[in-house]
Amino acid sequence: MAIERPNRRLTTILAADAVGYSRLVGIDEEGTLDRLRTVRNDLIDPMIAAHRGRIVKTNGDGLLAEFASVVDAVRSAIAMQQAMAESNSGLVQDRRIEFRIGINLGDVVVEDDGDLMGDGVNVAARLEGTADPGGICLSTAVYDQVRGKMDITAQDRGRQQLKNIAELVQIYSISPAQPAAAAPHTTVAPRLSIVVLPFVNLDGSSEQDYFVDGVTESLTTDLSRIPGAFVIARNTASLSKASQWTSG
Numbered sequence: 001m002a003i004e005r006p007n008r009r010l011t012t013i014l015a016a017d018a019v020g021y022s023r024l025v026g027i028d029e030e031g032t033l034d035r036l037r038t039v040r041n042d043l044i045d046p047m048i049a050a051h052r053g054r055i056v057k058t059n060g061d062g063l064l065a066e067f068a069s070v071v072d073a074v075r076s077a078i079a080m081q082q083a084m085a086e087s088n089s090g091l092v093q094d095r096r097i098e099f100r101i102g103i104n105l106g107d108v109v110v111e112d113d114g115d116l117m118g119d120g121v122n123v124a125a126r127l128e129g130t131a132d133p134g135g136i137c138l139s140t141a142v143y144d145q146v147r148g149k150m151d152i153t154a155q156d157r158g159r160q161q162l163k164n165i166a167e168l169v170q171i172y173s174i175s176p177a178q179p180a181a182a183a184p185h186t187t188v189a190p191r192l193s194i195v196v197l198p199f200v201n202l203d204g205s206s207e208q209d210y211f212v213d214g215v216t217e218s219l220t221t222d223l224s225r226i227p228g229a230f231v232i233a234r235n236t237a238s239l240s241k242a243s244q245w246t247s248g
Contacts (some may be wrong), residue, residue, distance in 0.1 A: 007110040012067040012103065012142070013124035014053065014077060016044070019098045019133040021061035027094055036061065039097055043083045051076035056116050064124075066116060070105055070145040074152070077101045077136045078176040085134060085176075098134050102127025105141040123169060126162035130171060140170040152176075 018024075024032040040063075048055060048065050051072040056064040067073035081101065088096040104127060106120025123139060131137040138146075143154060152174050159168040 008107055008118075009110060010105070010107055011116070011120070012070045012073040012105050013108065013116065013121050014048075014065040014067065014073050015062070015102045015104075015121075015124040015128040016065075016077075016080070016099045017062035017128055019100055021097075024094070024097065031095075032097070035095075035097055039084070039087065043087065044080055044099075047080045047083065048076055051079070056114065062128075064116065064121065070103075070142055071149055073103050074136070074138070074142065074146050074150060077103060078152070078174070081134055081136060081176045100128050100131035100133060101136045102129070102131055102138075103136065103142050104139040105145065106139075119165070123162065123165055126165055127169070127171065130157075130160065130162070131173060132175065135173055135175045138172045138174070140172070143170075143172040 018036065021032075021036075040058075044063070045055065051067065052069065053065045053067045053072065053076055056066050058064075065073075065076075067076070081099065084097070084099060088098065102124045104120055104124035106123060107118065108116045108120040109118045110116060127137040127139060137157075138154070146152065147154070154172040154174050157171040157173055159170050162169050
C-alpha cells in the first residue's frame with residue numbers, strides 16, 4: 001500500500017495580528033469590533049488582494065496570508081502598515097488598532113481545504129510576535145530576497161530563539177510608518193562638493209586660451225549634472241585661491 005505523502009510547497013507566509021486586541025475590546029467591545037471589520041474590509045483584505053496574496057485563514061484579530069512572491073508580500077505589508085498609520089492618525093491611543101506583521105519564506109504543508117501548516121507558518125507567526133506595533137519582522141530568507149530590490153531600511157536584530165522553533169532565527173525589522181528621519185540605521189549621503197580650478201595654458205600661446213577655457217567650462221558643466229553634487233565654478237575658485245595667497 002502506497003504511503004500518501006503530504007502536499008508541500010515553498011511559499012511566502014505573512015502573519016498579522018492586532019496589538020492589544022483584548023484590551024481594546026475590554027474598553028469598547030462594539031466599537032473595536034466595528035472598527036476591525038472596517039479596517040479588514042476597506043484596507044487589509046484589498047491590500048493583500050492587490051499584491052496577489054491569498055488570505056489563508058483568520059482568527060478574530062489576526063490573519064494568515066500566502067504570497068507566491070516575496071517582494072509582493074513585503075510590499076503588501078508595508079502598504080498595510082502605512083494605511084493603518086494614516087487611519088489611526090487623529091485617534092487617541094485607546095482607539096487605535098495597530099498590527100504586528102511577520103513574514104517568512106519556507107516550506108509548508110498544504111491541507112485539503114487550502115489551509116497551510118508546518119514550520120514555515122510557525123516561524124512567520126513567531127516573527128509577528130517579535131515585531132513592534134506598526135512594524136514588520138522578516139526572516140533571513142525574506143530579507144535576502146528583497147534587499148537590493150526594494151528601497152527599505154532594515155534593522156538587524158540578530159539571531160533569536162523563537163518559541164517552539166528549534167533553530168535560531170535571524171531577524172530583520174522595518175518600520176514603514178516611521179518618518180524617514182527617525183528610521184533605524186537611516187543614513188544621509190554626504191553632499192559631493194567639487195572645486196573646478198582653471199586649467200593653465202602651458203603652451204603660452206594666446207590662441208590656446210580659448211581652448212583651455214572651453215575644457216574648464218565643459219568639465220564644470222558635466223560635473224554639475226551629478227545628482228546631489230555642488231560644483232564651484234572656476235571664477236569662484238580663482239577668487240578663493242587668490243584670497244588664500246594674499247592672506248598667507
